[in-house]
Amino acid sequence: VNVETTDLDRSIAVIRALLAEDFDTYRHLNAELGASANKMFAVVLGTAFTEAASRRFGNEPSIAEIVEFVADARASYSRTGEQVTAEDAEHMIRAALGEDHLIDTMDGRAMGAAQTAMLFALVHENGTSPDEVDRLLTTAAEQAEAYLHRTERG
């Protein structure tokens, strides 16, 4: 058994449960991730989030559009509004679109919380179909594998 592939599959399953709003399964699978799978999960979450943000905002988003999206997302999901600040969410989206420096001083926990909340909001904004979620996760998995191969070689 290829351990990395297993970790990747488990990570994808966690994100799929989140996006399907199956929160019990999401919490259960998330809690079961071990140290190596946690690392993979962080990478897959990052690639899925970056892919979803790129699809939503394109290459030249306006700041106003991002501010509006984040405010709407935080207002729509009240727990998100309390747990993720507007600054963190906006900076994560802008970093995903190229402004990496905005998250230089952000801690890992805040980044994970912002990515999780905004990925959920991006996918649910216009009622993304299960097929589109599958395509998003397939792309995210491919990019995560490519990223890990690059970092292993480097």
Next chain:
Amino acid sequence: MTVTDAQVTALRAVLTGDGETFDRLGGESGQDYGEEIGILTATAFGTAARHRFPGQWSMPDLIRFVGQVRARDQGEYADINASAAEQMLRAALSDEPMRGEFDEAANAYAQAVILAELVSDLDAQQLDAFLAEARVQANRHLAAHARS
């Protein structure tokens, strides 16, 4: 200590975007506007917030409002600290202390822009009446603190 005419005029200038008057008054007084204008602004902010969000309100209401202000005019005010603005509104509406720590400049900027938005639907006469009422309340607050 009481709020002076110049301090009321200075706040009015901030709320109407009249930078020239604000700068001129600062030059005439030869000093900053003193702590009274801080009390006046805070009093005005609380009154305006309660007027904008009467009765029931929720954090999502405040989040949306701050988001709209920051996104307006192609994001001209996107650099307002959203957390400071949201917490300032929450504190004003709930009469509880502000949660979180924000630097003074971020607080002052957020307060000025949000207050300007809160009173933006008032005409000149209504704005004068609003500021006159805020002045009375600020003076009451200053008097109460002078006694204690």
